[in-house]
Amino acid sequence: MNSALTSIKLVLLGEAAVGKSSIVLRFVSNDFAENKEPTIGAAFLTQRVNMGDHTIKFEIWDTAGQERFASLAPMYYRNAQAALVVYDVTKPQSFIKARHWVKELREQASKDIIIALVGNKLDMVETGAERKVALEEAENLASQEGLLFFETSAKTGSNVNEVFLAIGQKIPLKSAQQQQQGQGSSGLRINDDSRVDLRAAQDGPAPSSCNC
Amino acid sequence: MSFFDSLRQKAANVKFLDKLADNFTPVMNRDEKFRLEYKLPEEEHVLDDTNADVSILNPYKRAKRAENSERSELAYVFSGRLYLTPHYLVFRDSFDSTSCNFTLNISTIRKVERAPIMSYAYSLAITLHCGTRMVIQFIGLRNRTDQFCHKFKELLRENIPNTKLLAPFLETCYSEYLIARNVLRESDVNPPPGGLGQRYRYPGDASKEKPKLKLWLDYFQDQGKNLTIVKNHMFYKLIRVGVPNRLRGELWEVCSGSLYSRFANPGEYKRLLEANEGKDSRAIEEIEKDLNRSLPEYAAYQEKEGIQRLRNVLTAYSWKNPDVGYCQAMNILVAALLIFMTEEQAFWCLVSICDNYIPGYYSKTMYGTLLDQRVFESFVEQKMPLMWEHITSHDIQLSVVSLPWFLSLFFTSMPLPYAFRIMDILLVNGPKTFFQVALAVLKINGEDLLEVDDDGMFIAILKNYFQTLDHSAHPDSADIRYRQITKFQELLVVAFKEFSIITDSMVDQQRSKYRKDILHNIESFAKRTQLRNLPQVRNLTPDNLSNIYDLFYLCIESHKISMGTGSSNMDFEAFVQFLSKFCDWCKPSESDERPNFRKQKRAFLKRLFTKWGSSGSQELTLNDVVFGLDGLLSKDLMSSINYFFSLFDEQGKDEINGESILQISEALLFLTEAWKSGRYVDKLTQKSIEDDIADSIVMNNSAKGGTLEDIELPAGVTIDEEKYKQEQAERYLQAASNFLQRSFEYARPSEEKEVDLIDLSDDETESKQAKEKKWESLKANVALNPNQTSVMDLATFRMIILADETYEMFFAHTLRNSIHVDEKIGSRDSRGGALRNMFDGFLADGKRVASQVRRRVDSVATKNSSSSGSAAEATDIQDEVDDFTSGHTFEHDDLLKHDLISLEDNEGNEPNPESQRKKLESFSFSDPSETREHSLIEFEA
Numbered sequence A: 001m002n003s004a005l006t007s008i009k010l011v012l013l014g015e016a017a018v019g020k021s022s023i024v025l026r027f028v029s030n031d032f033a034e035n036k037e038p039t040i041g042a043a044f045l046t047q048r049v050n051m052g053d054h055t056i057k058f059e060i061w062d063t064a065g066q067e068r069f070a071s072l073a074p075m076y077y078r079n080a081q082a083a084l085v086v087y088d089v090t091k092p093q094s095f096i097k098a099r100h101w102v103k104e105l106r107e108q109a110s111k112d113i114i115i116a117l118v119g120n121k122l123d124m125v126e127t128g129a130e131r132k133v134a135l136e137e138a139e140n141l142a143s144q145e146g147l148l149f150f151e152t153s154a155k156t157g158s159n160v161n162e163v164f165l166a167i168g169q170k171i172p173l174k175s176a177q178q179q180q181q182g183q184g185s186s187g188l189r190i191n192d193d194s195r196v197d198l199r200a201a202q203d204g205p206a207p208s209s210c211n212c
Numbered sequence B: 001m002s003f004f005d006s007l008r009q010k011a012a013n014v015k016f017l018d019k020l021a022d023n024f025t026p027v028m029n030r031d032e033k034f035r036l037e038y039k040l041p042e043e044e045h046v047l048d049d050t051n052a053d054v055s056i057l058n059p060y061k062r063a064k065r066a067e068n069s070e071r072s073e074l075a076y077v078f079s080g081r082l083y084l085t086p087h088y089l090v091f092r093d094s095f096d097s098t099s100c101n102f103t104l105n106i107s108t109i110r111k112v113e114r115a116p117i118m119s120y121a122y123s124l125a126i127t128l129h130c131g132t133r134m135v136i137q138f139i140g141l142r143n144r145t146d147q148f149c150h151k152f153k154e155l156l157r158e159n160i161p162n163t164k165l166l167a168p169f170l171e172t173c174y175s176e177y178l179i180a181r182n183v184l185r186e187s188d189v190n191p192p193p194g195g196l197g198q199r200y201r202y203p204g205d206a207s208k209e210k211p212k213l214k215l216w217l218d219y220f221q222d223q224g225k226n227l228t229i230v231k232n233h234m235f236y237k238l239i240r241v242g243v244p245n246r247l248r249g250e251l252w253e254v255c256s257g258s259l260y261s262r263f264a265n266p267g268e269y270k271r272l273l274e275a276n277e278g279k280d281s282r283a284i285e286e287i288e289k290d291l292n293r294s295l296p297e298y299a300a301y302q303e304k305e306g307i308q309r310l311r312n313v314l315t316a317y318s319w320k321n322p323d324v325g326y327c328q329a330m331n332i333l334v335a336a337l338l339i340f341m342t343e344e345q346a347f348w349c350l351v352s353i354c355d356n357y358i359p360g361y362y363s364k365t366m367y368g369t370l371l372d373q374r375v376f377e378s379f380v381e382q383k384m385p386l387m388w389e390h391i392t393s394h395d396i397q398l399s400v401v402s403l404p405w406f407l408s409l410f411f412t413s414m415p416l417p418y419a420f421r422i423m424d425i426l427l428v429n430g431p432k433t434f435f436q437v438a439l440a441v442l443k444i445n446g447e448d449l450l451e452v453d454d455d456g457m458f459i460a461i462l463k464n465y466f467q468t469l470d471h472s473a474h475p476d477s478a479d480i481r482y483r484q485i486t487k488f489q490e491l492l493v494v495a496f497k498e499f500s501i502i503t504d505s506m507v508d509q510q511r512s513k514y515r516k517d518i519l520h521n522i523e524s525f526a527k528r529t530q531l532r533n534l535p536q537v538r539n540l541t542p543d544n545l546s547n548i549y550d551l552f553y554l555c556i557e558s559h560k561i562s563m564g565t566g567s568s569n570m571d572f573e574a575f576v577q578f579l580s581k582f583c584d585w586c587k588p589s590e591s592d593e594r595p596n597f598r599k600q601k602r603a604f605l606k607r608l609f610t611k612w613g614s615s616g617s618q619e620l621t622l623n624d625v626v627f628g629l630d631g632l633l634s635k636d637l638m639s640s641i642n643y644f645f646s647l648f649d650e651q652g653k654d655e656i657n658g659e660s661i662l663q664i665s666e667a668l669l670f671l672t673e674a675w676k677s678g679r680y681v682d683k684l685t686q687k688s689i690e691d692d693i694a695d696s697i698v699m700n701n702s703a704k705g706g707t708l709e710d711i712e713l714p715a716g717v718t719i720d721e722e723k724y725k726q727e728q729a730e731r732y733l734q735a736a737s738n739f740l741q742r743s744f745e746y747a748r749p750s751e752e753k754e755v756d757l758i759d760l761s762d763d764e765t766e767s768k769q770a771k772e773k774k775w776e777s778l779k780a781n782v783a784l785n786p787n788q789t790s791v792m793d794l795a796t797f798r799m800i801i802l803a804d805e806t807y808e809m810f811f812a813h814t815l816r817n818s819i820h821v822d823e824k825i826g827s828r829d830s831r832g833g834a835l836r837n838m839f840d841g842f843l844a845d846g847k848r849v850a851s852q853v854r855r856r857v858d859s860v861a862t863k864n865s866s867s868s869g870s871a872a873e874a875t876d877i878q879d880e881v882d883d884f885t886s887g888h889t890f891e892h893d894d895l896l897k898h899d900l901i902s903l904e905d906n907e908g909n910e911p912n913p914e915s916q917r918k919k920l921e922s923f924s925f926s927d928p929s930e931t932r933e934h935s936l937i938e939f940e941a
């Protein structure tokens, strides 16, 4: 823990039940719950990740997906440095919604926000469900808008850590110094002992990357 | 001041009001307040009220007392106010409502007698179905009392049919079972159907269940139960210490008033479900997504039965209140209710909670949630200034922390058993409860919270706090009794003792204070979102879209939208309203009095409505309207003509038949009516007026010579409005006739014999009336000679339009400029009637007159001859007209030659002193003393 620490405020947006909370749960606790309660308002979680010579602390805002909660979203993406815009690869409507979110972020959020487009529930396609959002379509959107793009499964854990890793790599380190003050002030640390080492995720198989 | 300066100044003075859509602020009337206070159903309202002293005698209590002594008829007397509503007799103690209040359903009354108490007073003794007796002693004037009793008697009679409902209803109440079993010692009774807890157990520690039940059993014996319960201090105390699980359902019903609505609406829940069985909706889709995700830790919700109950209640509510439909968090609330209640009970309880405790929380815009967050912030600011200072100085967003508490009634924040306890208190104490608890949470954790500086850490600290509510609040205390106090107990004490200063009326006050802001924010947020997600358009600017958005929602009642109710689509009537707000040709006018015009108007608007609508629905969305206007506002002449044609070309074959040709001509007639009747002036007329003004200025000043700066006007300038109106009207009539005539000339596909139409070739001497008549007969003529085979294609239509200067101008300019998407809401209202409109047009274009004058002056100065001045004028006009037609001239060269009526009816460039004089006659400088009265617009210099 002597390495430099960068805090990243990250927000998850996307239609209800696409698996935002599940992605966070996978990333933070390497766990999956079949019946996850819908997020009411938003949930806040943190996770620290070692990346070579520095540590990144993700401050994750997991928002509610239902349409009517959209007016609350600015509260959460305010000052966010990164966003995961999540859709469900088996639900075309959720991809339309993802487009809207990207647009809104581009217009309303911090100018240099890093956005990752995430197509979740890939495992369902692999186990026979019909894919409804074509890979190319999503890739097109990503390249047009300059987004990171991943297809993931929170259930199997596939590609989840990679999303966060990619964001971690894109965050300019400079903010690390700026954010350093104030770290020691609070007595409370969440998930201090369940860190994910993303360097391992790069080489080894993704799901087993948690070193807790 | 020179003439132009004054023109400019006048133009600048035209006021543009920027009125915001009036926000909707509900004001509760007396009955609404009354219903809210006593949690009574919609149909109740105060019929009469009076002061009275009330004492209550309970049969069980009497029996008990009788065993001890003979002082049976003694009881406390409460002084208070008595109210009558259609189904209820309501009483509340005047000094302290918690010392005695009841909401008695009239059908529970079995007998009413004059009581023989104290001769001077008027008293009634009431016996209830369960044997309880009440004595009511009226206070006040005798005739008021008589009046009250008379009304009471009437109501007793009216409520007799409801007594039949009583027995089956009571069978659903656990309190009845409790009495039957334990007091009446009936052995063959079964508990009524209840919540899932009956089978799947109740969350939390059940050790105190028995003693708590015993306390309530005593209370019911003393003070009645369910529909006849009298609430006193003891009642509130028992609620505060925690309700036994078995009675929780019924007590929630009593406290929330849902007991009354369930009693008033027997069978409605079932009917709602049956009537909507198999139907689909957005809400149902959303509900299905969450069914497996509602209190998944409670066993019943992992099974079909629990999930089915949840589905039924949520679905029934979405049908009952389609404006709300389904909001995430309702699933959790209902899942909690269903642990203690049957489906029907939970349904009515949900209705009552949504209406009375958390209004607007679950609406489509969630305005109630946002509002209460604002209210909460204001309480923190007032009551915890230090915390507030910390929060603001570190830019912490408090609502990020507290919103989930309110939205899910603490169910997702605290362990369930504690959340149930908060719910017990909420239902009896009202909405202030949330604020009290939330403030207490901040207060208790104040020290830790003041240490951290972002909202994330706030959440983390409080999450930890909520998870340890069962821990000791004072683990280090030496005193064991102190150590035994849990954090939850501490929370209740702080919330309801320290923050008892927060009252319901304060909450109300703050809610009304911030309501407007919140609704406004929601409106502008919704607007930004919607505008952002509109599809690409070509002819509308972002400002235009913003104005269209405002008008659109103005016409479908925007306040309802921000409260999350009502449809966000536009029906035909609203559409007509909408267009009339910013389209000159759709504005209400005298023309609307003519049935024929009304018919034309309706036909055209219907056509637009249908064309703009997508997928044949009876309503237009904002997208539809934007797309439609984008087409109608095509920027160039050709696409404007094409678009108009496409409105009539239903098959999209670039071709329309005879019937449609008639309709097109009717539509044109409707669209141009505003100009034909002189309410507006088009570019051609405007130019002719400007030229006349310029000419006369030049004429008047040429004698003096000199430069433009020297030109000044005498006291006043007047324009003969009538003359120009007349000219313009004739031009439009002529255009209409030409159109119809040519349409049927050119539409004919094969060479057939000439139809002998009335000749409408230009005849300047014809009167307006005569032309009007001619058009009618022409139309009749065509209609009588239906050329079934005749069709007109797009190219021909284009040609015909371009052949007529007025119609060409109409599509090139007039139509587009008559659709004021560039003006904000309200700015149009500031303009007066027709004259003002015309006048404003000139004011805005004062510059153009100025340039006309400058050219004339220049040419006068150089050539110093009046005839060359006139030549210059003709060239100028040519230039200007070219602005609108350049590029298309070649297409209609051949058509132009015989029909073109134009400003320059003085053929060629020959000076025509005659016509010039004629023009100038209508335009004169006049003495202020001898103004020509009506039909003159006056420019005061």
Ligand SMILES: Nc1nc2c(ncn2[C@@H]2O[C@H](COP(=O)(O)OP(=O)(O)OP(=O)(O)O)[C@@H](O)[C@H]2O)c(=O)[nH]1
Pocket (backbone or CB within 6 Å): A014, A015, A016, A017, A018, A019, A020, A021, A022, A023, A033, A034, A035, A036, A037, A038, A039, A040, A063, A064, A065, A066, A120, A121, A122, A123, A124, A152, A153, A154, A155, A156, B293, B328
């Ligand atoms: N098969 C599969 N199911 C998933 C996956 N991710 C999430 N789910 C399931 O999808 C449902 C919704 O997941 P959540 O993580 O709660 O979705 P959310 O986006 O947070 O939903 P809201 O909070 O309502 O916006 C849950 O039942 C999850 O178990 C996945 O990768 N594969």
Ligand SMILES: [Mg+2]
Pocket (backbone or CB within 6 Å): A020, A021, A022, A037, A038, A039, A062, A063, A064, A065
């Ligand atoms: Mg979630």
